[in-house]
Amino acid sequence: MRHTARHTRIAISVAAVAGLALTATACGGGVSAGGGNQELNGQTITVAGVWTGVEQQNFKKVLDAFSEKTGAKVTFASTGDNVSTVVGSQIEGGNAPDVVMVPQVGVLQQFAEKGWLAPLSKEINANAKANFAKVWKDYGTVGGTYYGLYFKASHKSTVWYSPEAFDQAGVQPAKTYKDLLKNGRTLSDSGVPAFSVAGEAGWPLTDWFENVYLSQAGQENYDKLAAHKIKWTDPTVVKALTTLGELFGDKNLVSGGGAGALRTDFPESVQNVFGPDPKAAMVYEGDFVSALVTDELHKKVGTDAKFFPFPTVDDGKAPVVSGGDAAVVLKAGKNKKAAMELVKYLSTPDASAVWAKAGGYISPNKNVPAGAYHDEITRGAAKSLTDAGNSVRFDMSDQAPAAFGGTQGAGEWKLLQDFLRDPSDPKGTAAKLEAAAAKAFTK
DSSP, X not given: OOOSTTTTOOOOOTTOOSSSEXXXXXXXXXXXXXXXXXXXXXXXXXXXXXXXXXXXXXXXXXXXXXXXXXOOEEEEEEOOSOHHHHHHHHHXXXXXXXXXXXXXXXXXXXXXXXXXXXXXOXXXXXXXXXXXXXXXXXXXXXXXXXOOEEEXXXXXXXXXXXXXXXXXXXXXXXXXXXXXXXXXXXXXXXXXXXXXXXXXXXXXXXXXXXXXXXHHHOHHHHHHHHTTSSOTTSHHHHHHHHHHHHHXXXXXXXXXXHHHHTTOOHHHHHHHHHSSSOOOSEEEOOTTXXXXXXXXXXXXXXXXXXXXXOOBOTTOOOOOEEEEEEEEEETTSSOHHHHHHHHHHHTSHHHHHHHXXXXXXXOSOTTSOGGGSSSHHHHHHHHHHHHTGGGOEEOHHHHSOHHHHSXXXXXXXXXXXXXXXXXXXXXXXXXXXXXXXXXXXXX
């Protein structure tokens, strides 16, 4: 099992759905969205996205609710990770979906620049203004036009830990990066390495860097680096790599050292902390860790597994890094009007509440009732995300061209893997990152 669509979600194949397509109908057994007038009765809407397994099943519940409300028939098909390639082929073949759930800012921008997207309606614009922090609308806007409604988010500034390991070592969740390293060494002295680091894929390492950089260098520099308006050789980047190297280069802090981490995939990194044979006390990653803990390891979130916010670095603010999936309407779709109604529904608290109840989901919609969320831990993560308001920053690598920020064995993923293996030369790593970024952004 691997983290799909780079690192904005995890596809958990518990009771995997047979086939690629799921159909939601008015009699599909979904959660009721309230008394609808069946104004779309007999119409069909096709939706495409990366989701599989449990995520796909839970999104189907949202589509079921829309079907009950409107009478529309909605089909969903998984694209796999290569959303751009698959959707492009569908458009060329004359069978484009009506709505696509786009997992990266860079892909959304690519779709808009190719002229594939229809501007979202005035009603959706109004709902976005009422229900979301401005930053979410900004990430869905290209060239001044609003194309993408962010429906699902991830909170990627959460450090998950074993309460049992912390109790045995006598440590508390750290509020500063300095204390994080100090606690890690105390944990190591007690007999368990501090962190299980998922280095095999590369994407978790970009998340590590982004949290350190956002807190240490600040939001303005983060935005500039994300857009490649400052170079990766900038002193702020070298400083962040040096700071991250303090952890990566300490074998007492990383289970198995750099070499062991490079053989550890994401699910294994979680299992190393919360599985039957613990090999570490903490694992850094997003709120989606909870789904693995619950569905794969059958542990109780809030009791067996807890999280604390990614700590502040130096004198910076606590970072809030996020990812997410945006609903866009394709011009080439066969039912644009009904598609726009579906996206309008997704912009409401009611739609988000359906998936929140099912679990494994956080909405950037600030008006989703706290009680809608599946458990207290997820409720806390959702509140932290929405309380951050416009301070939230979208995953930097998801904003970059895929050649730099989202390709296995290349670009940022590969260079940060090399850095994990040997973090002794931050300046050299920064130079290599800049060379790769300059090439990708030029293309």
